[in-house]
Amino acid sequence: MGNHLYRWDEIQKLKDLAIRPEVASPFVEGSVRTGTPIVLRNPVGGALFTERDTLEVIRDIFLNPFRDLPNPKIILGDSELFSDYSNDPDGLAEKLLRLAPLPDEETVSSYVERVKRETGSSELFYYMKIRSANHPLLWFKVREVQKHIFNRMPYPAGGVELDIFFGDYSKTPTNIHRDGAGFIYVVSGSKKFHVWPFDRFSGLDSVKNDARLRPAYFLGESVRFEDAVATGIPLEGSRGDIIFWPDDHWHIAEGDGSIAITFCMSFFFNFSILSEIEPALQSIGAGDPQSLVPRELSKSGGSGPDVTPLNNELVTALDRWWKDTSVIYSRLREAYTLKQIERTSGAGFNQPFFPVRIDRESLIGVRLKCDPEFPLHHVVLGKVTHVAANGISSAFTDACEPLIPFLTWLNTGAEFTTDTATILFQETTRQSVNERERRTLESCLEFVLSMRAAFIVNGSGP
Numbered sequence: 001m002g003n004h005l006y007r008w009d010e011i012q013k014l015k016d017l018a019i020r021p022e023v024a025s026p027f028v029e030g031s032v033r034t035g036t037p038i039v040l041r042n043p044v045g046g047a048l049f050t051e052r053d054t055l056e057v058i059r060d061i062f063l064n065p066f067r068d069l070p071n072p073k074i075i076l077g078d079s080e081l082f083s084d085y086s087n088d089p090d091g092l093a094e095k096l097l098r099l100a101p102l103p104d105e106e107t108v109s110s111y112v113e114r115v116k117r118e119t120g121s122s123e124l125f126y127y128m129k130i131r132s133a134n135h136p137l138l139w140f141k142v143r144e145v146q147k148h149i150f151n152r153m154p155y156p157a158g159g160v161e162l163d164i165f166f167g168d169y170s171k172t173p174t175n176i177h178r179d180g181a182g183f184i185y186v187v188s189g190s191k192k193f194h195v196w197p198f199d200r201f202s203g204l205d206s207v208k209n210d211a212r213l214r215p216a217y218f219l220g221e222s223v224r225f226e227d228a229v230a231t232g233i234p235l236e237g238s239r240g241d242i243i244f245w246p247d248d249h250w251h252i253a254e255g256d257g258s259i260a261i262t263f264c265m266s267f268f269f270n271f272s273i274l275s276e277i278e279p280a281l282q283s284i285g286a287g288d289p290q291s292l293v294p295r296e297l298s299k300s301g302g303s304g305p306d307v308t309p310l311n312n313e314l315v316t317a318l319d320r321w322w323k324d325t326s327v328i329y330s331r332l333r334e335a336y337t338l339k340q341i342e343r344t345s346g347a348g349f350n351q352p353f354f355p356v357r358i359d360r361e362s363l364i365g366v367r368l369k370c371d372p373e374f375p376l377h378h379v380v381l382g383k384v385t386h387v388a389a390n391g392i393s394s395a396f397t398d399a400c401e402p403l404i405p406f407l408t409w410l411n412t413g414a415e416f417t418t419d420t421a422t423i424l425f426q427e428t429t430r431q432s433v434n435e436r437e438r439r440t441l442e443s444c445l446e447f448v449l450s451m452r453a454a455f456i457v458n459g460s461g462p
């Protein structure tokens with residue numbers, strides 16, 4: 001597997017896992033759009049994520065930590081364990097490595113029992129963030145599951161995040177809170193949440209009035225679970241079910257002492273246009289975002305629940321409001337456009353693939369193709385063409401006329417081999433390509449491969 005490329009038939013099998021369109025459509029219309037919590041009973045045609053996957057992913061995160069990525073978080077009673085592999089003065093990493101699942105650890109239950117034993121704890125809340133880099137195939141699976149949903153609504157501007165939660169905890173230790181919209185797949189056991197509409201607690205003196213605009217807001221000790229539970233909406237799901245609540249809903253998990261495993265695909269929406277364009281502001285190195293944003297834009301975030309900017313509406317708003325032709329605004333508009341194609345090509349995920357080194361030699365004669373259902377994206381900004389695949393973009397500065405037709409051709413799912421791609425492209429599209437253009441197409445292909453956006457078609461891949 002020196003090339004990290006996946007096989008086309010392997011990827012096709014994942015399509016069986018998708019939420020069927022006839023389930024996705026009423027879910028988006030009836031629950032997402034109206035902001036109603038719901039439990040979808042077994043909406044995925046197969047096991048999206050298993051107990052074995054859970055242990056595998058966790059072990060991988062422990063053993064192959066990535067710098068600059070959030071690390072495992074394990075909460076035992078009142079004490080919080082977390083690891084920082086790059087800077088670890090307290091030796092927590094070493095302590096945590098002893099808690100990594102063993103290769104022969106059979107079940108999550110036996111793992112939970114061992115962690116509790118080794119730490120002398122009576123209750124375990126185990127939470128881990130997953131990056132696509134930790135488990136690329138899982139990322140392909142999840143994008144299939146979400147496909148029919150995001151075909152009917154915009155990608156959440158704040159992104160999609162993946163987390164695993166498990167343990168035998170009686171309540172979420174962070175108490176009642178709100179954060180992204182929960183879209184929670186129950187891997188095993190049964191899982192119960194209590195959720196409340198935003199208004200239920202928003203008027204309390206202790207709750208700040210920007211509680212809805214923040215990515216996450218914790219009620220802390222100001223609301224006791226016991227006092228609030230009677231007014232909550234209970235949502236209970238078991239293996240294979242998906243539990244959903246909208247992003248403005250307060251929630252908490254409640255356990256009965258048995259072990260449940262959930263795999264969360266949270267959707268983070270933005271309620272403020274400023275937070276929507278923040279990544280673009282950061283990418284152009286704008287010092288003080290507030291000073292750059294026209295007042296109408298920065299104010300619009302506070303006006304209540306209807307300001308969730310759909311991406312298209314935001315673009316229109318930017319065009320209308322930003323008559324300013326100064327360089328900084330042009331750069332900001334460009335940076336925003338680029339973030340948009342990255343997000344779309346990355347199926348909305350916050351943690352896109354890392355590029356991997358591809359050994360072209362070992363791919364000679366291997367037939368490949370891209371997936372037309374998840375096309376490569378591009379945008380032309382000035383003289384530069386940006387191509388995005390699986391969440392990351394690459395800039396091609398050489399003016400290259402055939403580049404966009406080449407992307408279109410790849411997006412049809414045409415089969416190619418790395419050594420004949422340009423020739424096949426010329427033959428089938430009757431496009432003539434000179435030597436300089438051929439080099440640009442080759443480097444574009446190199447990028448597509450490094451992002452694993454092409455798949456192996458024929459039998460004996462590397």
Ligand SMILES: [Fe+2]
Binds near residue numbers: 177178179180251
């Ligand atoms: Fe939450």
